[in-house]
Amino acid sequence: MLEAVLKGCSWLRENCEAVKGTMVLLVAGAALVKFYVNRQNRRKRWAAVGKDIVIVHGLPKGHRTPNPSPLTLTLETYLRLAKIPYQMDYEEPFGPMGKSPWITLNGEEMGDSQMIIKMLGRRFGNDFSAKLTPEQQGAARAFHMMVTEYLALVFRMWRWVENRGWTMLQEKPCAPKKPLKGQKICKRTCIQGIGRHSPEEIHCIIERNLTAISLYLGDKAFLMGSDPCEVDCALFGSLTHIMWNYPGSPYETIIKVKYPNLKEYVLRVKERLWPDWDQCLRSPK
Incomplete structure (x- = not known):
């Protein structure tokens, strides 16, 4: 018996690396199987919620x-x-x-x-922009692209580069800071061109964009008139984050102080479409 145990120990020493490799493969395989099963179970659950939900x-x-x-x-x-x-x-x-x-x-x-x-x-059958005039459709498309492609990129730059992710850390206390996120955004904005400017120059550029939105909005209820459409959803998505998720940013001051019609616009959309806003927030621990 002792001799068999000794032989087994000797074999393990001689094949230690092979055993380790096999164990790693087994653990990785088990993790992949678990990942696949969980993924499929989630999709079954989503498919069971009902038609057109x-x-x-x-x-x-x-x-x-x-x-x-x-x-x-x-x-x-x-x-x-x-x-x-x-x-x-x-x-x-x-x-x-x-x-x-x-x-x-x-x-x-x-x-x-x-x-x-x-x-x-x-x-x-909910294409709200179809009700706009051709001129309004062109303006809506231009503002939509400005907000979702240009402004969103610069706002992320402030969040991850200038602010270094601190506002996100406050929003998600358990989340680690992500220096690589800032590096990726720096690279992307440098390729696009805006990232080659100083922070002060970028702030001025964005202020001109927000000025254009404020001037076009004027005293209208929504960007294209008395009724909201798709571009209002995009604009609301961005301006809302500047108002509440970017504390201390220069853009927050522009919206809340310099152009109060933008602040009033955000609150108007929020009141109309998000009456349950507070119930949709994560409860602070």
């Missing part, structure tokens, strides 16, 4: 805004405007395109919030 997958809710992502808040606001039933899911925030948010609808998955809104508008 949109499942929005995004980052966990915040305690200042219902979601720390402007794009997720934009999509939620559109769903409320279009009166399309939806549910939020926070288990799998990044979808088939590696982006957040994304949706599941009747078992089908789709990413990119702009494409999602366009598809939902056709499917449910």
